Amino acid sequence: MIRIHYPKLFATDSKWRARAEAVAGRCYELTSFLTDVLGVDTVSARYEGSVTYHDSCSGLREMGVREQPRHLLKSVDGLELRELDERDACCGFGGAFSVKYPDISGRLVSDKCADIASTQADTVLGGDLGCLLNIAGRLRREGKHTRVFHIAEVLADMADLPGVGEDDTS
């Protein structure tokens, strides 16, 4: 949103355009910033389990984020990556779309959850909290126990806290 759409939204606004462009130029998707800008190659983190990765549409198609998160996940100890069948498919979130067209959105996210289930991974990671909120919400509704984390939590070795939508068992 900020990186791609701010400059367009403020394109004809003489007062805000420069600021919009400046902030857009400084904004990155996290894994893209770590790998493409900082040149991070490995992280020191441990996550025991099989995970699948959900590519968010805006990351994938607007910002070209595809290999970066996978590259970083390779160096996480104990983690096994299992790819989804339909890696390019939208999870059905789409912001207000999910509330305005709940039946269509609900169908898309249940398809996504079926794809997740077929990988038999015990965790879903992603870089977009909108998607993760949607996917976690649907997984819970279906009574599934697949864990959901933002990829940052795994890379920062902080996945010992409850995942998205998990009950507090402490």
Place this chain on the structure above:
Amino acid sequence: MKVTTQQFREEARKALGDEILQRALAKAKPGFINKRKKAVDALPEFDALRADARAITEHALAHLDYYLERFEANVVANGGVVHWARTADEANQIILGICEAAGAHSVIKGKSMIAEEMALNESLEGAGLEVVETDLGEYIIQLAEEYPSHIIAPAAHKTREQITELFYKHHRQYGKTKRQTEPKALVDEARSVLRDKFLNADVGITGANFLVAESGANVLVTNEGNGDLTSTLPRVHIVTAAIDKVIPDLEDLSTLLRVLARSATGQEMSSYTTLYNGSRRPGDLDGPEEYHVVLLDNGRSALLGSEFHEMLRCIRCGACLNHCPVYGAIGGHAYGWVYPGPMGAVLTSLMLGTDEAPDLANACSLNGRCNEVCPLRIPLPRMLRDLRAIQFQQGGRGVRGKFALQVWAFFASRPNLYHASTSLMVKVWRRLAGKRGVSTFAPFAGGWTAHRDLPVPEGKTFTQRWKRERGRTQ
């Protein structure tokens, strides 16, 4: 045809609950996606071809008047007649006039989306003519009294079992009394019924994939060969084409055909590609006695130079439909008019107006996959966004959404208040949820909880945690 764009939500809900439709959609989708991918992966220069295709269509649109007149001059030189129609009604009248002058009783048709746009069948049948569709998919839906649900696979919503029943019911009059269940047997049966129709028709009407200005040729691609029979057997051949179909020359045609077939069906070339250059010449063994091209505008010229100009690049390959998750979930009929999927959402909104089709621009998650696969790189998501902006500015819809945004803007432009209220909200929410990780109730967002739980925040906002963590490390 009956326009049902106003009932989009209801039709979408019905489609989601229609098990037979869902089975048909689930079967069609992976085939289209995988075949296209295979064809594209096998051609390293595909993206370069796409860029060429885009440049060709942009050039043609920039000089549309010139190329259309050049096309007309060449059709006339080849012995044909060109008719210009501003609206669908005008085009229908022109075609009725031609049929009447020819003393026609029966008409056969090749697949034409423009004819669907004009509701040509209704117009011809209203005048007492017999109309028979010859594209297998179109033929099936004609028997079912429906309209296309996909721009290149009109009967994509039908299962084989349904087709068996349709043929059984309608072909008995031709002495075909057995229920055919195998695809080949079904095709053979349709072919034998259609053969007589081909031989006895007075007029053949086809669409056009491209119009070549340089030679006056109208180009048609099919996988069944029905287009060739439709255009060569009857006495009169009428081509219906939109004005945005014209391209400069045969070189350009070759580029466009290469991207079209790969994007549409994953073929390198469609099975039949035919260039029609007019009526039968002295010494020709076959071909029509009369050749007419009806050029239809129907609102397209108004898009030239507008923010929706790029929509005119569309070559109707259907890739955006095949990759659209919304189309994949609800099929084509829910969109309520001739053109479904992403290209349909834009075109229908433009041609019928957003008042008539209020949902189409909104029923999209803006995931961008249509833009990614569009061979002409038409910015469909951007256009859908622009259509939403137009609707919003016109103020007809979204009063609730507008109010919500105003409330949000009030807080967002006051950072201290924003932080205080979000941290309070997060805390209260956490309390209410107890130890549960999700809630099944969400104020103002019943749409969300209809199909999902709502994960509950963990108790602190990001800013609160950031401050605490930073305090620890410094």
